[in-house]
Amino acid sequence: MSMMDVVIIGAGAVGSAIARELSRYELKVVVVDKNEDVGGDASKSNSGIVHTGYDATPGTLESRLVVAANPMFDKLAKELDIPFKRCGAILTAVTQEEYELLPELFRKSHKNGVYDVEMLTAEQARNLEPNISPEVKGGIYIPRESIVDPFALVVAYAENAAMNGVQFKLSTKVIDIQVEDGKVTKVVTDKGEIPTRFVINAAGLYTDDIAKMVGQCDFTVHPDKEDYAVTSEGLEEIIESVRRLLPAASPKDTITQYSGLRPVKTPEGYKIEASKEVKGYVGVTGVRSTGVTASVSIAAYVADILADEGLDLKPKTNFEPYRTGFTKFNELSWKEKDELIKRNPLYGHVICRCETVTEGQIVEAIHRPIQAKSLDAIKRRLWAGTGRCQGGFCSPRIVEILARELNVPAETITKHRKGSEILTGPNRLGD
Ligand SMILES: Cc1cc2nc3c(=O)[nH]c(=O)nc-3n(C[C@H](O)[C@H](O)[C@H](O)COP(=O)(O)OP(=O)(O)OC[C@H]3O[C@@H](n4cnc5c(N)ncnc54)[C@H](O)[C@@H]3O)c2cc1C
Incomplete structure (x- = not known):
């Protein structure tokens, strides 16, 4: 590869947001990720809440970046054409102990600069949410949560960055970073070397492993990094705590369960800075519970760091901030559906019956700036396979479409990465 200005390690929410931010400037940027698709590890297994930062620890970098990010989402969601809803949240107090903590939490919110919170009586809380526990003693209303x-957010960041010239090297693992005379020179991957002036470590759970490559690791990331097991004890605990707030909630209402790992580090907290010892290395670490929200402000913060470190941020005259989202067939009117099917009959062929996802949408997702190449990549973009039958009906058909559109044998199509192939050999599709 030719000399890059910036290599970003990690195509999760944080790395992809940084890529989009840097694509505003005349720079050569590449994002490298070990996974087959953009979307990250933690970034594809979270609650999708855009926090206000009301309960952050006041005075921390996390508080500053989360509080700054929340108001940015209206414009961001419009530009990237992604689903975003200002639904508001209620922090409920069910026990007397929780009730007594409310004034302190209210003041903490103000200390974080979140002033539009409101104290609620039990009756006001019940009026806002009739399903809430009859035991509720009061609460705090946080209107901008x-x-x-x-999934859409990360794909959209990445697609928009790619539209604006950022390269993405997926299924590519960073195995080393070379430093000469105290300066980053190359990122070494399992697919070759990338000479570069700057490296951004946005590797989430693996930020400690990357930091060690430049001898700059003064922290550890906790979780067991590959353990995504869902346990019955864990489920019981969650059901129990949900029922405390919403007694009518039933596990029967759920279709499936996932787990996620937060990139929590010791010492705790966001640490986003350029190394003083290794010129060209920027660590974005400790982005644990709020990284979906803060991704947009972290990206701007990192661009400032790069400028301070001597990178010339010359704005592109042709930067395109808008990107069109995926066709949402099941949200169209009958007239719109009819017109779409007339233009392209593949939109009239329903593949995922539970979520009404059509062949036209799947073909579209495969040929976007960041190609969907696996079952999970299709699932995260279109929700095909997330319904009641969990892909029992549509998976074989999606495999067939992926193989046809990517012009590869069906037995090479994976669920999400090498080793998760769906077929073990040729079948009637491949004959
Ligand atoms: C259960 C749960 C609920 C959460 N809820 C919320 C929420 O509601 N709101 C919110 O704002 N945040 C939430 N979070 C936190 C949020 O998900 C994370 O802060 C955020 O996703 C971190 O993004 P990231 O890009 O830093 O990391 P990741 O998404 O983990 O991305 C890191 C990427 O780096 C890549 N990588 C690692 N090592 C290498 C290597 N050697 N070579 C190449 N690539 C590499 C990985 O493959 C991965 O794609 C939650 C987290 C969890 C686990």
């Missing part, structure tokens, strides 16, 4: 589709 919001929800976003986290």
